[in-house]
Amino acid sequence: MSVLGTTEFSEGVPMPGGGEPAIAGRTLGQLAWLRIKRDKLALVSIAVLLLVASLAIFAPLICNVLKIDPYDFNSNLISDYGGLPNGKLGGISLAHPLGIEPSTGRDILARLLYGSRVSLLVAVSATFFSVLAGVVVGIIAGNSRGFLHSALNRFMELILSFPFLLLVIAMFPVLQQRVSAFGVPEGTAANIVTMIGLLSFFGWAYLAKVIQGQVVSLREREFIEAAISIGSNSRRILFVELLPNLWAPILVYTTLALPSLIGVEAALGYLGVSVVPPTASWGAMLDDSVGYFTVDPFYFFVPLTMLVLVVLAFNLLGDALRDALDPQADRA
Numbered sequence: 001m002s003v004l005g006t007t008e009f010s011e012g013v014p015m016p017g018g019g020e021p022a023i024a025g026r027t028l029g030q031l032a033w034l035r036i037k038r039d040k041l042a043l044v045s046i047a048v049l050l051l052v053a054s055l056a057i058f059a060p061l062i063c064n065v066l067k068i069d070p071y072d073f074n075s076n077l078i079s080d081y082g083g084l085p086n087g088k089l090g091g092i093s094l095a096h097p098l099g100i101e102p103s104t105g106r107d108i109l110a111r112l113l114y115g116s117r118v119s120l121l122v123a124v125s126a127t128f129f130s131v132l133a134g135v136v137v138g139i140i141a142g143n144s145r146g147f148l149h150s151a152l153n154r155f156m157e158l159i160l161s162f163p164f165l166l167l168v169i170a171m172f173p174v175l176q177q178r179v180s181a182f183g184v185p186e187g188t189a190a191n192i193v194t195m196i197g198l199l200s201f202f203g204w205a206y207l208a209k210v211i212q213g214q215v216v217s218l219r220e221r222e223f224i225e226a227a228i229s230i231g232s233n234s235r236r237i238l239f240v241e242l243l244p245n246l247w248a249p250i251l252v253y254t255t256l257a258l259p260s261l262i263g264v265e266a267a268l269g270y271l272g273v274s275v276v277p278p279t280a281s282w283g284a285m286l287d288d289s290v291g292y293f294t295v296d297p298f299y300f301f302v303p304l305t306m307l308v309l310v311v312l313a314f315n316l317l318g319d320a321l322r323d324a325l326d327p328q329a330d331r332a
Helices: 028-037 040-057 059-066 108-143 147-161 164-181 188-203 205-218 222-229 234-245 247-270 282-290 297-324
Strands: 007-013 022-026
Touching: 028 040, 028 297, 040 059, 040 108, 040 297, 059 108, 108 147, 108 188, 108 205, 108 247, 108 282, 108 297, 147 205, 164 188, 164 247, 188 205, 188 247, 205 234, 205 247, 222 234, 234 247, 247 282, 247 297, 282 297
Parallel strands: none
Antiparallel strands: 007 022
């Protein structure tokens, strides 16, 4: 088995009439998928992420089947002294598989499912806009020269120099008011739009730098010069010649940016800069559970375990994608 560019030759394909078998080639994408299928950790990570995404999408249906609600106060299941759940492990029972919240009595499983919708919505949306902006700016910066090239580089360096989390916290109240002024309903909706906007604004510059470096390297390659010499227009050079060679860093960055933004959203929720109660998110649940850690630690570990599990699965998948898309890696 040998490698030539981005195509690896595999077993021969029989020819009609019994002739010599033709050599079947595999693209880099096909090779990457074959390598991922051999990586057990990558497959487990994909299964975990698909399961979490399915739970988030079908959260209302699951809660309806289990007859639990994230906003119901089960005061009859709360102790009169200290507001702690009756029973062991935070009130776990058949009716409440993960127990109930201290003081309020709300079902933890229901709030975990609904909280995943908020956390994943913020992370996925912010990642999408960050990737979109990073790819566009990176390609423009990589293809430009002179003033535009210098201006875009200085702007990217300025964005990367900001203390990210501190600025998000400082700018959140001001931007949230501006978002509400544009007609977005105040409360959770305005907070979610504000978080997506801030995380997107501060998240695109790193990918733009990576894409710029790739474009600068690719534009000097022979296949780009050949496309220019035969009169290919800019659109063809961009979409046919450049973009297929940029998918690897884009995919790897996406799988690594998503868990980072999930963690940032959880941190903002923990700091109280997130959704408005009683709306649930993983960060808000962590914030609520800290005060009960010494008397009901199970409440703290439920959202923490889900957060760690999702972030770990994304990181393992990102590492697997990076190895699978590396054309210089050994091919077993």
